[in-house]
Amino acid sequence: MQKWKKMLVIIGITGVLVAGAVVLYVYLKPHRDVAKEKAVQLTAQVLFDAFKSNETEANAQYLDKAIELNGEVADITKNQEGNTVVNFKTNDPLFVINCTFKTDPGVLQPGQTITFKGICTGYIPDMNIVINEGVLVK
């Protein structure tokens, strides 16, 4: 085979391999598994106070972080996809920490104190703080 043809074949194969690697990287990279992450431990009230007093600072500290939250269950519902959602009480009766489970936590009761681990996605003033992709710790 002529030298230039060989070169062309090598370049072609390298190109295909690189493109394949990029596609695999984009499509196969796994989602975060919060159960395996080390989390910041705090209570529902401490998290609420942090966001209420300074949203920007609290965002820098907690946004996208794994949070292990301890608090009293206000109510238990299901979201529109059928996942379990627990709202944690704060000292503001209209404000809760809204926590969505990715795995079924089993039977929970309002008034129970539980520890939930998930990823904090942020603060919605006058409504709630959102933590999702969560699991029950205890």
Added chain:
Amino acid sequence: MKFVYVFLTGILLLGTQAEAQKVFGTRNGKISFISPTDEDVKATNNEVASRLADNGQITFSALIKGFKFRYAEMQEHFNDQYLESNKFPRADFKGNIVNLKEVNFTRDGSYKVTVKGDLTMHGVTKNLTANGTIEIKGGKPVASCKFVILMKDFNVDASSITEKVNVEVNCAFQ
């Protein structure tokens, strides 16, 4: 004395007004979007906080980091590169039902609505009009609507991925 009367009447009026208005809410409404040119570019947020009042006022708040993609890598790009969710963590909509007279919140049924308001996202506020439906079932509303967002309207340079996304809102209120 006259002042006291005026004051009392004022309080009474405020009281009746507050009582007359009914506000429905949810913390777990759903907003999803999909690119019309690449169906892998789609995501859903199931933690949309929304309030709907029977005077026609409607608000939605969605945290950008709450949008879940099928592919983790896309989710990361969406947050870091395009929507810059550390800097702009939330999208907020505040608006009104334009044809409120056609909606009866006390009677079960499906009502076509037009909603007009301001959407703030990625640091940009844009006026938006969308057509949707409010369905009252057992006295509780479910609001749904569809609209299109042009990425460049919100200063998002995603032209290599998609120029626009089709957005779908579905909120079941309590």
